[in-house]
Amino acid sequence: MSHDGDCFLVPGPTRMNQKCLDAMATPVITARGTEFRDIMAELNSGLRYAFNLSPSSDKRGNNTWAGDDDYVVVVVSGSGTAGMEMVVANRFRRNDRVLVPTNGKFGERVAEMCDRYCNLKHMRYEWGRAFDLYEMEMELEKGIYEAVLICHNETSAGITQDAEAIAEMCQRHDVAFILDGITSIGGMPVHPEKWNAEALVVGAQKCTAGPSGIAAIAINQSFIERVKKIRGQDDNNALFYLDLIPALKKGDDEQTPWTPAINLAMGWSEALKVLRHEGLESRWNKATKMANGVRNLFLDCGFELLADEQQRSDSVTAIMYPGGVDDKWRSRLKDVYHTQVIGGQDHLKGKMFRVGSMGETTLVEMIEGCNRMLQCFRDFDVDLPQVDVESYFQ
Template sequence: MNQQNYLTQCDFLMNLSDHTINMTTGWNGPCWFIPGPTWLTTAVLNGLATPTMTHRSPEFKVVMAELHGRLRHSFALSPTSTEMGQQSQEGEDGYSVVVVSGSGTAAMEMVIANRFGPEDRVLVPTNGKFGERVAQICENFTSVTHLKGEWGRAFDLEEIETILSTGEFDALAICHNETSTGITQDAEALGKITQKHGVPFILDGITSVGGLPVHPESWNAEAVVVGGQKCTAGPSGISAVAISESYVQKMIENRNNHDSSQVYYLDLVQALKKAADDQTPWTPAINLCTGWVAALREQDEEGIENRWHRCEMLAKGIRNLFTEIGFELFADENQRSNTVTAILYPEPEWGEEWRRWMAVEKDTHVIGGQDHLKGRIFRVGSMGVTSKEEMIEGCKRMIEGFRHFGRTIPEIDVESFFR
C-alpha cells in the first residue's frame, strides 16, 4: 500500500464505523488479512490515544489490573477480578500472567532465559520459521536439540515421544501455531506426552492465544506466550506470558543455581513481583497497555469461545473455497490452522505480482511466503476482528484478481462457503 492509500485507509477507518458493512452492497472497506498486525478498531485507536499517565499512578494500576484480568480470558485461564489491588494476574489455577513491553519475541526470550540455564536440555521440534526461531532463542540460553522438520509437515509424535522417553530432556518447546506455514501443532497430544515423561512444556502461542482453543492447564504447559498484534487484535510491540506455579519455582531455582543472571531488563522474577501490585519493573509501553485493554474488552464482548468459532468458520471457508477452485493448500491436512491459511500460488511466476496488485488495485491485503516459500505461497489470516462479510468480499476480490491474471475460475457462490 502506498502512503496515500495508507492515509486513505486510516481516514476510512477513523471516519466510518469499524464494521463497514453496507446493508445492500456488503463489505465496502479495505480487506485486511495479514496474520498480524491485525486491523485495529476505532475503540483500540482511541484506547491508544489515552492522555498521559505515569506508570506508578493509581490510574495506571487500574489499567494493568484490567489488562491482567482480561488476558486471563485470552489464555483460557481461571477468571480473576479485573479490579486494582485484587491479584488479577494470578488465578486459582496457579497460573500468573505478566505483560511484557516488547513484541512476542521478547516474551519468548523472557520465558526461556529466566527458566533455563546452559546445562538444561531442551527439545525443539520445528516445521516452519517461527519454530526455528524458538530453537534459536533456546540456543542462546540452553543446550538445545533442534528436531528440524520439513516446513508444513506435521510433527512425528512417535519420534518426539521416543526422544523424551530417554529421560534426557528438561523441556519441550514448540511454536504452537506456525504462522509461516499455516500449521497448528497437536498441543493436546504433546501435552500428554510431556506429562507422561515428566517434561515441562513451553509454547509460543503468539498466533494461537485468543484465536484458537488453548488450554495451558490440561496441556501441562509451564509457559505460554501471546503477542498483542495477533489474535487479540491489539497493538504491536506488546506481549504477555502465562506461567504456572512450577515454572515460577523452577525459575527461582535456576536463579539461585547460577552466580550471574542472564537477564536484566527481561527479569521475570522482578516482573512477577511488580505484576502482583498491578505494576511493571520499568516504564512500560503505557499507551500500548491502554490500547490492548480496549482490544480485550472487544474480545470479551464477543466471548473467547465465540472468537475461536469465528476464526474456525472463516478458515474453513477459505480452505474449502480455494480447494474447490483448484488451489492447493500448503499445510498437512489434519493440522491446518484456523488463524492462518497458506495457499500455493497456481503460477509462482506472477504470484507476488498478483499480491501487490491486490493491495494497490483492490485494497485487499494478504502476505507472501517467507524464506524458501517466497513466491510459492500466499497466506490469508483469519484472526483478530475479521468479519464474515470482510472475508467474503476479500475472497471475491482475490478470485477477481486471479482471473485478471489469466486464471480460469468458474462462477462460484462465495457466500455459501461461510455459512
C-alpha cells in the same frame, strides 16, 4: 451486508477497533500512579480471559494477575519475541536440554532462541508437515530433556500442532511443556491447565486484535519455582530487562519493574474487553468458520494448501500460487483491489500467500476479500471455476 473499503486479511498485525485506537490516544499518565494500575488491573483480567485461565478481578489491589488456578500473567513491554525470550532465558540454564520440533519459521526461531540460552535438540520437519509424534516419543524416552517447546500455531506455514497429544506426552515423560501461542491464544482452543503447560506466550497484535509491541506470558507455579531455584547458579543465563524476578515482585501490585508501554497497555485492555464481550468460544468458532471457508474455496478452485490436511490452522491459511503467478499478484491485489494478505517467508517467498482469519476480522470482510482475490487471479489469466464465494462461509 457488504464490505466497503479496504480488506485487511493479514495474519497479524490485525486491525484494531476504534475503542482500542481511542484508548491509545489518551493523554499521558504516570507509570506509577493509580490510573495506570487501574489499567493494568483490567489488562491482567482481560489477559486471563484470553489465555483461557480462571477469572480474576479487574479491580486494582485484588491480585488481578492471578486466579484460582496455578497461573499468573505477566505483561511484557515488547513484541511476542520478547515474551518468548523472557520465558526461555529465565527458565533454563545453559546446559538444560530442550526438545524443539519445528515445521516453519517461527518454530525455527524458538529453536534458535533456545540455542542461545540452553542445550537445544532441534527436530526439524519440512514446513507445513505434522511432527512425527513417534519420533518425539523416542527422543523423550532418553529421559534427558528438561522441556519441550513448540510454536503452537505456525503462522509461516498455516499449521497448528497437536498440542493435546504433545501435552500428554510431556506429562508422561515428566518434562515441561512451553508454547509460543502468539497466533493461537485468543483465536483457537488453548487449555493451559489441562495441558499442564508451564508457560505460554501471546502477542497483542494477533488474535486479540491489540497493538503491536506489547505481549504477555502466562506461567505456572512450577515455572516460577524453577526460575527462582536456578537463579544465582553458575550456568544460568544473563538477564536484565527481561528478568522475571523483578517482574514477579511488582506483579501483584499491578506494577512493572521498568516504564511500561503505557498507551499500548491502554489499547490492549480495550481490545480484550471486546474479546470478552464477543466471547472466547465464539471468537474461536468465527476463526474456524472463516478458515474453513477459505480452505474449501481455494481447494475447489484448484489451489494447493501448504499444511497437512488434519492440522490446518484456523487463524492463517497458507496457499500456494498457481504456476506463473508470484508476488506481483499481491501487489496488484493491494494497489487495485485494496486488499492485503501476506506473502511466503524464506524459501517460500514468491511461491505462496497467507490469509489471516484472526482478531476482529468479520465474515463479510473475508467474503469480500476472497472475491477480490479470485478476481485478481483472473487478471493474471488463472482459469478459475465460477463459484459462489459467500456459500463457503455459511
